[in-house]
Amino acid sequence: MRVFHGILLSLVGCRTPSLPDYQPADTRFSGPALADTVAVGITTGAASVDGFQIVANVDGALVVLDPRSSTPRTLRAVGPQVWGATSLADGSTLIATDSGLLLDDTYLQPSPVQALLPSPALQVARRGGAIWIRAAEGLSVWRGGALTSLDWDGEALTAPFALGAVESGVDVVWTANARGLVAVGETSEGWAPVATLDGVTGSSIAVDGAGLMLATTPDGLLVRREGAWSAWSLPSSNLRVLANPLRVGAWVAGDDALWWTNGDYFVEMSALPEDARLPDDARTVDAVGRLLLASDGGLTIVAERPTVAVVGLRNLASIDGETTVSAQTTPADGVGSVTMEVDGAALDVTDGAATLDPFVFLDDDTHRLEAVATWQDGVQAVGLLDFTVASVGTATWVDNVEPLFQARCAKCHAGSTQTRLDSAEAWETNVDRILDDVTQRRMPLGGPALTGGEISVIRAWQEGGFP
């Protein structure tokens, strides 16, 4: 157990800023929310994880909703309530529920970390190798096989936390207790407060992708940007803030209104489906910034502006086989076209989906997939996803090289006129000349040249010993 000692506190506590006055929020803008309901059944709680999967309680069962499939994957038929979820480095998912932390690996099992906690985890989030966990008793961090519970001045940090902002050069986690708001970061002294605001309690805290920190207080909303505080009052009660650290902007939900804000102004959303509601204690904003609301009809996805998400792959994930990605638009209706390209080269898009072939992107670079959706009224949205390619194993004659030969060379090299290349043996004997000819674009005679991916197939086959 590590506690924050008084010494550290006096270092940071001496510069506590005074609380700014609350200003009426600038709500010049308002308009109908762009909302689509994914009809799955009565949804009571939901959490978004990387790759746009959503862990939810639907019709009493614990399920995973994947935007690429219309049928939820049932994890447990009698499902606990979902408070939060996070993806782990190995691709499994840690789910905080009212019956404890569960691990969705190849099958669903209780997480061993729960046994170290005094009560069910209410919130989980991973950053790098650290998993942050909040239970009723306070905030802990799990790293390297050890759980450390954190406190501030001997008092547990019980408020919801938010990952994401940088303060004094370190990544921090914002949270609060009865004393005030605190940003905890890893310093040379271990985990310690690196920024604080005494005298306010934050009942809900969020940090967006631009480092904007929002905390709700009994009087309204506090916003911190680049070390400076501002305060807003909004005409609704029981405010909650939600954001995704990958996305600029945050949602502010009250009992009778919903706003999107970038910290400068507030866009009020109107005309939400009547039964759409924010599950208590939920932090459900997906990686393109859409708010996920529970409803009796399913899950309502609310976007502040037309949005396209590339789903099917986590951002920065690595592919090791053919991988299908698809573009999911909000609103779903009225889309005229969806195009996708990788590093500027167009992909074949059918029904909004495209296949990534690892052989095409064999080098060590990070590749950028860009999806552009154009609605019939001319509005456009762009979705981005970065990925790398893991070792793809080896290409084989039957699966990879022979089809390439048939498609690009056979019309001239299968008979007796030109050099015969219609067998694995002939390719093996001539592989250096073949590689030279195709990279120099002498072959296929009359073009078009082989793509980098097609050339990589030949190289991978050679490197693998011609299987």
Ligand code: HEC
């Ligand atoms: C439109 C016809 C045509 C196509 C398609 C074509 N070639 Fe050729 N290729 C030729 C001709 C003509 C020659 C010259 C005669 C020869 O050496 O066989 C040749 C020669 C070659 C040679 C021997 C030349 C050298 O480097 O010494 C190789 C190897 C070769 N082609 C590989 C390929 C490969 C691999 C493909 C497919 C990716 C391909 N060619 C597609 C017409 C073609």
